[in-house]
Amino acid sequence: MELSIVIPVYNEDESLPELCCWIERVMNENGYSYEVILVDDGSTDHSWEVIQKLRASNPHIKGIKFQRNYGKSAALNEGFKAASGAVVITMDADMQDSPDEIPELRRLILEDRYDMVSGWKKVRHDPISKTLPSKFFNWTTSKVSKIKLHDFNCGLKAYRNKVVKSIEVYGEMHRYIPVIAKWSGFRKIGEKVVEHRARKYGHTKFGGLGRGLKGLLDLASITFVGKYGKRPMHFFGPIGVICGLIGFGEWISLVIQKLTHPEIFSLTNRPSFFIALTCMILGTQLFLTGFVAELISRNSPGRNHYLIEQKLGLDPS
The missing domain is CATH 3.90.550.10 (Spore Coat Polysaccharide Biosynthesis Protein SpsA; Chain A)
Structure with missing residues (x-):
């Protein structure tokens, strides 16, 4: 037809x-x-x-x-x-x-x-x-x-x-x-x-x-x-790692400042401390989201469904 x-x-x-x-x-x-x-x-x-x-x-x-x-x-x-x-x-x-x-x-x-x-x-x-x-x-x-x-x-x-x-x-x-x-x-x-x-x-x-x-x-x-769809960790993972590293780096910087100037420096009074903490939490959550999504993707019925245009020497079905 x-x-x-x-x-x-x-x-x-x-x-x-x-x-x-x-x-x-x-x-x-x-x-x-x-x-x-x-x-x-x-x-x-x-x-x-x-x-x-x-x-x-x-x-x-x-x-x-x-x-x-x-x-x-x-x-x-x-x-x-x-x-x-x-x-x-x-x-x-x-x-x-x-x-x-x-x-x-x-x-x-x-x-x-x-x-x-x-x-x-x-x-x-x-x-x-x-x-x-x-x-x-x-x-x-x-x-x-x-x-x-x-x-x-x-x-x-x-x-x-x-x-x-x-x-x-x-x-x-x-x-x-x-x-x-x-x-x-x-x-x-x-x-x-x-x-x-x-x-x-x-x-x-x-x-x-x-x-x-x-x-x-x-x-x-x-x-x-x-x-x-078949590799969600490639989306969530890099964002989570970058966000986490930014937060961790800022936290390390604050800790060093606290150790070098303990008499004039208070961690909890600095806004950057809470920003660093938030970044680390978000980074961890995004990474775990990618990990869970990857597990779901690998166990889905269509995980190995790929469109094949042509076959040679094999059963076309």
């Missing part, structure tokens, strides 16, 4: 028939073999009933229904598990992403050999309360991750099948799939300017400062896990 289209759905019963009809037209015009995986993320409207009707009239449409709302990351993760196409394309269900972009995204993956391609909604039809925070967090993510993308959170993306089978998306991590892919070893990440269409049905389910704060926390989490 050439294409798997994964679409998270949350209360989008009005847009689904038109969206699926549009996707079908594009697929037929280009003669692609395809599947459309609609993941109902606990919708409270009639989205699942609409998916069932669409499935009855089009065997290319498949559905997954969550018992309750788990979030976009969970929907994408389950869609990725079910996808069987050589190229996996994700888009939102609100019709702000155009299915006419699919052929070019497919070409970039298959012919230009990108691991993944992220859409860039250069011209957006969103209120300033959504666009300004988005610009800030996209800029921050680009600087931290060293991935030159303008729009990390664009729902319209294309992947090689191996990419989606090698990553896990959870929590609110869908915003940073390019970062997760990079830390998994997929470094050929491209970008394509895509059309951002004005919302035709319903209203946005996302936005606000809370979303931005969660995004920053997720970025910090991904960056830490990507770099130090």
